[in-house]
Amino acid sequence: MAVTIKDVARLAQVSVATVSRVLNASAPVRDDTRARVLAITRDLRFSPNGAARTLKRRQASALGVVLPDLYGEFFSELLRGIDLEAQNAGHALLVSSSHHDARGVSVAVRAMRGRVDGLLVMAPEVSAKSLAGALPDGLPTVTLNTAPTQGACASVTVDNVGGARAMTHHLASLGHRRIAFLCGPSRNADAAARLRGYRAAMRTAGLPVDDTLVLHGDFTEQGGWQAARLLPETSRRRPTALFAANDAMAVGALLALHEAGMNIPGDMSVVGFDDIPIARYVTPSLTTVRVAIDVLGARAAALLFRVLATPVRGGDAHREVVPAELVVRHSCGPPPSA
Amino acid sequence: MAVTIKDVARLAQVSVATVSRVLNASAPVRDDTRARVLAITRDLRFSPNGAARTLKRRQASALGVVLPDLYGEFFSELLRGIDLEAQNAGHALLVSSSHHDARGVSVAVRAMRGRVDGLLVMAPEVSAKSLAGALPDGLPTVTLNTAPTQGACASVTVDNVGGARAMTHHLASLGHRRIAFLCGPSRNADAAARLRGYRAAMRTAGLPVDDTLVLHGDFTEQGGWQAARLLPETSRRRPTALFAANDAMAVGALLALHEAGMNIPGDMSVVGFDDIPIARYVTPSLTTVRVAIDVLGARAAALLFRVLATPVRGGDAHREVVPAELVVRHSCGPPPSA
């Protein structure tokens, strides 16, 4: 029913081989023959069947992108960065989201076999071990922001530790001594890394890491609101600064503290992580850590292409880290006692 | 090199046909045979080659998504809605963006032939005619928010006219008589429809549509800022309300008017369109028109599946409109004179 290379060949009175050669410029063809073939191709609006081409060439010109979710600006930016790089290389993107557990990732990945040349996998909530089990054997893969795999799998991560450390240091140097940290989901690798950075910086600054200073959150605005709501009622040992593990929670916290009649940053400093666009618009504007998410995506795609280009699948497990940079706005200041 | 169905067949001591039957449950197979095949499949971590499967089955279990861009929350939400619906139907998404002109759309679409079952195309800046030329013959397509095609092509659009009309009516009923409209890009179909809605409502309210009331913008925050900057200096015929064709521009305008020392909404009302998340967080929070973008995406995907399911390609050109709803916040009020 659909027009195939055979139809073109028949009408142009050449063999299918010649048509293929014309379309791919893969071998010399006489000028008049080429012209005839191209004319028919245009007339029939022929375009080669991607599946057949992929099958024969053993290369799909597509990258698989497996994401835990598609909600919010983070993924939008990530995808944009990836797309930019993929488009440059003439590759399409086969995306699949809502895969939170290893099983989900596994089925998504299996469905992609034979239709993509490589995989970009982001699964911050899946342990390294089960992820390794879910990934296929033959397919080059780059993991994004995932707990480090022992397997020989390239990866790109954000410098969560460095960013969190820089932020904590900043707060400490403003004079804060009791700095609370609002965690993300417990199994999330990003969240864990940020907590580590906070802890390390607190130690370096000679500040105690009291367990009551570490609050539990879930990366949602709602969660941030709930966690912060209880804060004003804390006794005199109340923290003077709140470091939320992501901006969404920081925004929620801002809201809660505001509702409780607190002055930010006068009574308490509140800071976040990610620098989502909203961070600039809340009042007071949010001090945070900027992650160039599109760069993260682009770097991951670029790395994947490099892996694809190297003929030998070296087990060197290339690892890249994209920097995270402190952005100081108006939601933090010196502690009230100072 | 990669493991194929033949390897499985050989090790399980059956024919490839039987393996296929087991994996697809397409014909009865004896229990012990099935068990043997499944065991080997697991052992070898076999998963069928998608390209081969697609080629033979003549169905890809994938949808093509062609977008003008990937920037910002709009596309993120759109994609999420589409993904939701596609995932339900067991389909993957092949996305391709940065196609602003008909040529770009054309190459993107051609690259997808044979790898997708249907197409979701969003190209608000491409005229109906050239879009029709770019779309392939055999591939079912649903256009999103695109100027109505005369071709028999299903489409889903946002009720831009209705939304703009509702907003204009709201402003008029607050007492505004000079309501300025900040346009989007000139060839953008959404922008054009919103302008039409504004004009219609002005007429209905018996208000004059002065040409000096219609400002040119480009849907960016920057553009909104520039357009609004000149506003305070306007003579006594200055508008008392500014209706921006999208939220990004409204936010820019808010900023510019603020910088010029104007009080919003005391001195001037500012409203937008889209209800992007930021709209809630700017001060004053932005009155706007809410478009459930994820619903738009989901509806489009659902419609495409329905088209795919109908065996006869009827030329009925199903058309769906998703409603747009007025959201009143704090950036608008009665005009200063009132």
Add this chain to the structure above:
DNA sequence: TGCGCCGATGTAAACGTTTTCACGCCGACC
């Protein structure tokens, strides 16, 4: 007992490309 049917399996032909191999032709070289 013979006929027909069904259930379980194998064989092989597609699907639409790309690519290897072979072939005929022409000009060049010894």
Add this chain to the structure above:
DNA sequence: GGTCGGCGTGAAAACGTTTACATCGGCGCA
């Protein structure tokens, strides 16, 4: 003038599946 090599082309074999068709044993039924 025969051999050699490159250029343009066609025939056909892949690529990894699914599936129509064939085969074969066993069972029910007349």
